[in-house]
Each structure stands twice: as C-alpha cells, then as structure tokens.
C-alpha cells in the first residue's frame with residue numbers, strides 16, 4: 001500500500017483519530033481526507049479560550065458522519081473530565097459533547113490514551129496470556145494495565161494513575177491533583193522542568209523539557225534533575241514488578257527521546273536485583289505515538305472488523321506519514 005492509497009477509499013468511512021495531550025493535539029485523518037498534523041494546544045487558563053482555538057482548527061477538516069476516536073489522558077466519566085492534573089481548569093467539562101458538536105457524528109469514541117497504546121502493542125504482537133504494563137512518560141506520566149487477558153480499569157475505572165503515586169509524602173511540592181510529592185512532580189517532563197526552574201541557582205531559563213534536556217552537557221543542575229527523575233521512575237516501575245509479578249513493560253512518550261533519561265531509566269531497571277531474577281523485558285520506543293496508533297487500530301476495527309492484514313497496512317503507511325512531519 002502506498003501513502004496516496006490512504007485517500008483512495010481505503011476505508012469504507014472517513015476516520016479521524018485525535019490524541020489529546022496537555023500541550024498538543026495530534027490529528028490523523030484516514031479515508032477521503034488523509035493527513036496528519038500536530039496542533040499546539042494553548043494554555044490560556046480558560047477552557048473556553050483553549051477550545052475556541054481548537055474548534056477553529058478542526059472546523060477546516062470537519063466532515064459529518066465520520067468515525068472519530070479520541071485518545072485522552074485525564075480521568076473521564078461519561079465524557080466528563082473528572083480529573084486532569086496537567087490542565088486542572090478543564091475539570092468538570094464534558095469533552096465528549098464538545099467533540100460531538102464539532103464532528104456532528106454519532107460514531108465518536110473516547111478512551112484513555114494509555115489503554116489505547118496498550119491496544120496498539122497487543123494488536124501487532126503475539127503476547128497471548130501475558131500480563132503487561134504500558135507507561136507513557138511525557139508531560140505527565142500515564143499507565144495502562146493489562147491483567148488476565150483484559151484491560152484492568154479498577155472499581156471506579158480510574159486505575160493506572162501512576163504519575164500520582166506519592167513518592168515523597170513530606171515533599172513541599174504540591175501536585176494539582178491535591179497531593180504532595182507525586183511521582184510526576186519528579187519524573188515527568190513538566191515536573192523536571194518545574195524543579196529546575198525553582199532552583200535558586202538555575203542559570204538558564206528553559207521553556208520546555210527539550211530545552212532543559214539539550215542543556216545537560218554543560219548544565220549539572222539539569223543533568224542531576226533528569227538523572228534523578230529517570231532513576232525514580234525506574235524504581236517505581238520495579239516496585240510494580242515486585243507487586244504484580246508482571247515482566248513485560250512498554251515505555252513510550254517524549255521523555256524516551258532524551259538520551260540521558262532513557263539510558264538512565266533502562267540501566268536502573270536492568271540493574272535492579274529483581275530484573276534478572278524475574279526476566280523483566282522492557283520495550284522502550286519514543287519515536288512512535290502508540291496512543292494515536294492504538295486509536296487508529298480501534299477506529300479501523302470498528303469500520304472494517306476482521307481485516308487484520310489490511311489494518312496493519314493502513315497503520316504502517318500512516319506511521320510513515322506521521323514520521324515525516
């Protein structure tokens with residue numbers, strides 16, 4: 001299949017997949033309208049302003065009756081955001097209704113981004129009978145849990161809030177979730193950036209984690225903060241391994257693109273005394289957006305079920321298109 005084939009009635013219906021993050025929305029179209037772009041989500045402290053901007057952007061591509069899959073990182077109930085600590089001023093808003101109005105579609109689905117990422121990894125690999133974790137290490141830290149041949153969601157449907165596990169109850173740093181000392185305050189991109197900028201000796205003003213990471217060769221403070229964040233994440237992952245005896249772990253997200261973060265994290269996991277005893281296998285890949293691709297698989301399946309080879313072709317070609325942008 002060639003890239004142009006994505007537009008040639010490759011699916012019986014138009015499909016849009018949106019991966020919503022705190023700072024960006026990745027938007028993929030497959031069908032008559034085939035494209036990919038990354039939209040920088042504003043942070044205006046007003047949900048109406050944020051969404052008016054997104055609404056304008058989406059108006060250009062809207063087609064009625066498309067199938068739409070939304071990958072979302074916060075806690076949801078019936079489309080209402082119950083908690084999204086990376087954008088707390090969105091809490092209480094019905095985000096599903098917002099997208100329904102935009103796309104005027106009855107085939108619109110919203111799911112947790114980490115669970116969609118797990119769907120992607122499982123769809124193309126034979127992990128039958130294996131329990132596994134998926135961890136997204138980016139602006140925040142998300143997690144999907146696969147136990148007993150099913151996604152594990154918990155009694156309230158809120159399982160996998162790994163970034164909000166408390167790692168230092170005496171910490172003075174308060175998380176937007178209300179706790180003190182959450183993991184993502186130390187090990188997420190946003191958390192490490194904030195820790196650096198709060199240092200009295202921070203010599204360099206960094207706008208984002210990438211700038212902080214780019215400075216590590218000459219910036220001891222940045223290097224120490226990223227090294228500590230990676231080691232702490234590895235330690236918490238190994239705590240989960242010890243607790244659940246799960247040996248297959250996928251890690252992706254923008255932090256995996258940091259050579260320092262990814263190397264320290266992998267080394268810390270692999271050198272943990274329980275890693276070799278339990279034969280822990282870690283697959284780390286920062287160059288793909290597993291949540292977006294998981295949404296793509298889910299959408300293709302809902303339009304053309306039982307067509308695995310065809311869906312694999314669509315994902316491979318879409319990945320090529322995404323990689324070029």
Ligand SMILES: [Zn+2]
Pocket residue numbers: 085163164175176177178179182
């Ligand atoms: Zn928290």
